[in-house]
Amino acid sequence: MSEKSASTRASRTKKTRALLAGGVVLGLGAAYTLAQWSDSEWAQSTFAAGQFNLEGSVDGTTFEEHPTSADAAELSFTADVGNLRPGQATASLFAIRLDSATTVDANVATTAAATGSATAQLSHRVIQVAAPGDCTVDATGTTVAGEAALGSLGTVTDVALAPGAGSAPGASANLCIIVTASDDLVQSSTASATWTFTASTS
Structure with a gap:
């Protein structure tokens, strides 16, 4: 080879x-x-929006909705508001809470409006008190709206509300509205005031 x-x-x-x-x-x-194996895990969720609804009470016991100015609750003041004297003060409770269907927290802002010839001679403030019976002209507590002429607002602090457990409504915030006539209140003058409490969540 x-x-x-x-x-x-x-x-x-x-x-x-x-x-x-x-x-x-x-x-x-x-x-x-060919010998490779594979396996998978899946995850899913369903999303829904929460809800809240505010209701009010003039006695701290019976709560109803007052959604518009036409449905405004008639406050019950400690003195006859149709016969005020110079220097006189009067107070009224208005309690607010979230109803039983509410599922989220809310913050409540206060606004006020007034008309009439006596608005400049009347002042008001809103104090959050511990219990309905604590609402007097000398009430102390958390200032929700500082003293100002009727229809105006001083320093304002939002009121925090939480929903109740299960099917129960949330705990109420007891707001004491105090109106004081100045020493120069004019005879036969009148005024009409509206307080609005608006709940929001974010």
Whole structure:
């Protein structure tokens, strides 16, 4: 056998081994790919908006909705507001709470409006007291609206309300509205005032 033939045969053997080796590598790669397993986890949720509804009471016991100025609750003051004297003060409770269907917290902002010839001679303030019976002209507690002329507002602090547990309404905030006549109250002058308590959540 010539050296050339031996060299050619050796070269072919190396190529065959290389191809076989390549085939083995490819075969293992294919087997590895086919042997891969997979598994999945899924997660989902359903979303719904909460709700809140404010209601009020002039006695701290019977609560109703008063959603518009036409439905405003008639306050019950400690003195006859149709017969005020100079320097006289009078107070009325107005309690607010979130009803039993409410599912979220709320903050309540206070605004006021007034008309009439006596507005400049009457001032008011709103104090949050611990219990309905604490609403007097000398009430102390958290100032919700600082003293100002009737229809105007001094410093205002929002009232925080929380929903009740289960199907119960939330705890009430007892607001004491105190109106004071100035010493220069004019005879036969009149005024009409409206307080609005607006709940919001965010």
